[in-house]
Amino acid sequence: MIAVTFPDGASRQFEPGVSGLDIAKSISPSLAKRTVAMALDGELRDLVDTIDRDAKIEFVSREDPRALELIRHDCAHLLAEAVQELYPGTQVTIGPVIENGFYYDFYRSEPFTPDDLPAIEKKMREIVARDAAITKEVWSRDQAKTYFTAKGEAFKRELIESIPGGEDLKIYRQGHWLDLCRGPHLPSIGKVGTAFKLMKVAGAYWRGDHNNPMLSRIYGTAFAKQEDLDAYLHRLEEAERRDHRRLGREMDLFHFQEEGPGTIFWHEKGWALFQSLVSYMRRRQKAAGYREVNTPQVLDRALWETSGHWQTYRENMFLTKTEDERIFALKPMNCPGHVQIFKNGLKSYRDLPVKIAEFGIVHRYEPSGALHGMMRVRAFTQDDAHIFCNEDQIMEEALKVNDLILTIYKDFGFDDVVVKLSTRPEKHVGSDEAWAKAEAALHKVLEELAARGLKTGVNPGEGAFYGPKLEYTLRDAIGREWQCGTTQVDFNLPGRFGAFYIGADSEKKTPVMIHRAMFGSLERFTGILIEHYAGHLPLWLSPLQIVVCTITQDADDYAYEVAAEARKLGLAVDLDLRNEKITYKVREHSLAKVPALLVVGKKEAAERTVSIRRLGSQAQSSATLADALAALAAEATPPDVKEA
């Protein structure tokens, strides 16, 4: 006999081989009816699975959050069945659950288009209505291979072949349709319900490898209840309203045009925002002991050969040939330039660490399909720095960088940060010993960060070609993750360039170089901020902070005075004296995301007050001109200046 323990702590004896369903039935038929799966010792399993050892069991109803994965997984199968019913000859491949939904990849000579989706979805609803039972069978590898080969399912056959021999395969059957699958699944296809929607089609390489054939992928989402689906679709609309490309246009920050794919035309206001970020970072860095420099935009090919960029990344570099046949490259990174500055003039061990910073504009010829607004561009500004130090200083310096990064993210309201270590990639330069040392150093740092309570992780094989790195990912206001900051330990480039310092023993020593960026790309960070704040920039970052709006012409003189006083305090002010209703002005400036409106009419002019309306609120308050401006000026002070 085996002991099965229930969530309430009660325990009962059963014969080995009893199924979850049997147990549920033994408790009550209604429980058996509403249960869609079970969790055995916390692991989600099919209800029909048998139990042959002591275990904790939980019955999972359709409404249980854990059932959502099953609903989505079954919905992927449902999609596949519908597609094969409607489009015979289409081959199935894989259909996993992903964040917010699922997809299924098909192979078909003619890829699916968005126009196909309504018909497929309709068919899916028909199949749901049939409510066929989902049953599980265990097949041998050979049996499965024979079956899918005979059916012409070449991709499934390949999948089966990649499964280690000896393992039995699970087949899930729903009505006339079946698929090879790991499971678990719901008891019947009708349990998927109707709160699902096909979202989009896309091409995707078989097994994620661009050397493989391209499959036709259909994305969908599913929820337990219609209201959850509606809420999700609403969230998508919200995200769309935050899109920095849209807000950039609406707020008159920047634009793109055809002649400069992946490059930004910054308008006055956008550039003011950009410059606020640069000034802020410049102050923070200076306080942390960095020395700001500037290095050439265009450098001889030979330098990139020395660094290794030429060999590794030439096809992604912008190249230019001059009349005398010399080949130059627009810099894709700042590090070689900074090494040149380090090398210029003899350095002693007493000088270390040397921290060289630059707001360096780099050009990278990104694949056309990768471009995405300001998030992925071909020319961007890095808040780049290189710390030249000795091996013993790595830990301390990396921790200082860490502290600075966290301070900076906090100033923008990013408190949820994850740090991941990326280790040696296939394409790399340098010896195994150097890599081992560098990775060991960062591992130690990572452990220290974990000990301090930071969320940490590892991305194997994701390092830079010259060294491993720590990558900082932050989470924005609507829960999306953005990888921004990076700390990279490099035992390679300084040596390749022959950089050295004189050690305490009077011998030449090769320094270690730590590459680090905090915003990463200023352009991208600006885009992230726009979306994070949904355009409602905090006062200290807003390019236009105040608009003084008059109610009638009678207040014009006073409005000029208000604006002049505000400017004296360094606030960015516009005047709206137009002959329009105040409702019109409020609407217009609210849509333009102006953080503060100072409304003045006859009353305010007489009393020397202002009526204050802040973006995002319908409320108005009144204050004397001096008090109102003092409060706004205080709020407009950058956080690092406030600290000082």
Next chain:
RNA sequence: GCCGGUUUAGCUCAGCUGGUAGAGCAACUGAUUUGUAAUCAGUAGGUCGCGGGUUCGAAUCCUGCAACCGGCACCA
């Protein structure tokens, strides 16, 4: 780079099976002097992404290219 889609006025979009373009908002002009998210009336505005082709005739059909959008791959 690969797959699919899109490209018409400053913005959002309409324009069916080919008969040389239309709306709303914005802009401009005039009237209105207004109390916290759209005052009224009028006017003007378009190489229909770019190139080639079919046709008596192309925004519409075919074709090449580009940019953008959604994914995939890539991201030093």
